[in-house]
């Protein structure tokens with residue numbers, strides 16, 4: 001039976017450690033603070049931001065939720081970020097993506113002070129990470145490493161195949177795996193014969209954004225599979241393709257009219273040695289690592 005890598009338990013352990021650090025900082029009169037910027041009314045973004053703000057409250061981190069309207073301009077957003085850069089009680093600035101089409105996302109991410117860039121998206125932090133200097137690393141890739149480490153999955157000398165090369169997930173995940181001494185291959189949409197490469201993976205990271213794309217024929221038996229994908233499916237045909245005969249999922253689908261599937265087909269998990277479920281895997285780590293980064297930013301800004 002493959003081992004399920006329990007994102008909830010690992011995220012809870014990290015949050016507990018962060019809460020402990022927050023307490024120690026409080027004894028020195030320091031309270032880490034996070035500003036969360038949520039533009040418009042994208043339902044999924046609202047859910048993500050709510051869970052981030054709630055985690056702050058649980059851990060004793062100050063948070064400020066700022067909600068500009070859907071019609072906001074790049075200029076207004078840059079002014080807002082500049083004001084947050086200046087606020088001393090704010091250690092981390094989170095801009096929930098995606099932003100409306102009229103807003104220049106890259107300009108905004110560049111406007112965040114690198115020292116407050118708790119998402120690790122600023123080019124300065126991306127460069128520092130690449131150069132092996134202390135940096136705020138993007139939360140999802142950092143969470144992947146925590147899952148592997150805390151589950152006792154060896155990385156040194158292992159062949160890690162990362163499918164996806166986004167600046168948010170694939171690329172930084174590959175760099176972090178390299179620092180763990182894995183032998184890393186990065187694949188993307190132009191990769192020829194993807195299955196021939198993924199079948200070589202001891203550790204397979206799927207960050208593609210395509211429901212159930214990695215099938216059982218693409219997996220080496222016994223491999224560790226990290227499924228980063230979060231894809232909502234709402235048709236009966238799609239549901240049956242992934243979850244036919246799964247009573248628990250059937251009940252959830254009937255209730256909500258949709259469900260979530262990762263980038264890996266559930267049948268592929270059956271071959272794995274260990275895997276992260278969707279939901280309940282990597283996604284939970286992203287919030288935990290955001291909390292950890294906020295405390296880290298608070299300490300780094302004060303030279304602690």
Ligand SMILES: NC(=O)c1ccc[n+]([C@@H]2O[C@H](COP(=O)([O-])OP(=O)(O)OC[C@H]3O[C@@H](n4cnc5c(N)ncnc54)[C@H](OP(=O)(O)O)[C@@H]3O)[C@@H](O)[C@H]2O)c1
Nearest residue numbers: 140164165166169188189207208209228229230282283286
């Ligand atoms: N768990 C979490 O907390 C979390 C956080 C962030 C993202 N996600 C999820 O992770 C997934 C990836 O997110 P992302 O932001 O990295 O997405 P993205 O920016 O759209 O990047 C997707 C990557 O997958 C590659 N790709 C697309 N189709 C492919 C194919 N047929 N074969 C091989 N590679 C292919 C793309 O290649 P090209 O570069 O060649 O186009 C690209 O590099 C999404 O499902 C997203 O919802 C989860």
